[in-house]
Amino acid sequence: MIDQQFWIEGRNQCASAPAPKACTIRSYAERAHLLRQGSAIVRTKDPDRLTEGPLAFRCAGFNTLIAATFFSTQPGVVYLKWANTSVTLSQVQSDSGTQYIGKDYLGNYSFWQNGNVVLFQKPGSGEMSCTAEPVG
Numbered sequence: 001m002i003d004q005q006f007w008i009e010g011r012n013q014c015a016s017a018p019a020p021k022a023c024t025i026r027s028y029a030e031r032a033h034l035l036r037q038g039s040a041i042v043r044t045k046d047p048d049r050l051t052e053g054p055l056a057f058r059c060a061g062f063n064t065l066i067a068a069t070f071f072s073t074q075p076g077v078v079y080l081k082w083a084n085t086s087v088t089l090s091q092v093q094s095d096s097g098t099q100y101i102g103k104d105y106l107g108n109y110s111f112w113q114n115g116n117v118v119l120f121q122k123p124g125s126g127e128m129s130c131t132a133e134p135v136g
Helices: 002-016 020-038 040-044
Strands: 051-059 066-071 077-082 085-092 098-104 107-114 117-121 128-133
Touching (some): 002 020, 020 051, 020 066, 020 077, 077 107, 085 107
Antiparallel strands (some): 051 066, 051 128, 066 077, 077 085, 098 107, 117 128
16 A cells, blocks of 8 residues: 555656646556556456556567557557666557657657567667567
8 A cells, every 4th residue: 555655646746747747647557557567367357458468578689578558548558668767658640550659858769569560669779670478
């Protein structure tokens, strides 16, 4: 319960953030990702399929797995986490597949998925081809 209270306090601080909406979306996405990551029950008790993940992706030229939790909201959101970094990206219109974009103080991010084809780009790198890996 302490971690829930800590999370509520952090979420409430979004009201005074420079971008309150983005802060709130990120806060909820991060919390849902942590809850889903830590509990098989939470991952399986979503009959409406509003969330999926975390799923693991390995990207060429990137030395760590990326955990991704997807949210079926309007617009859709993906929460990506690797090493000590995380970013929340929003879904944008795409001619094919599903594309998410976003930015932080480092620059722009992109995550695009079309079937088994996944491309990820972070600030300072080119597009990296990624493959899904079993989560275990």
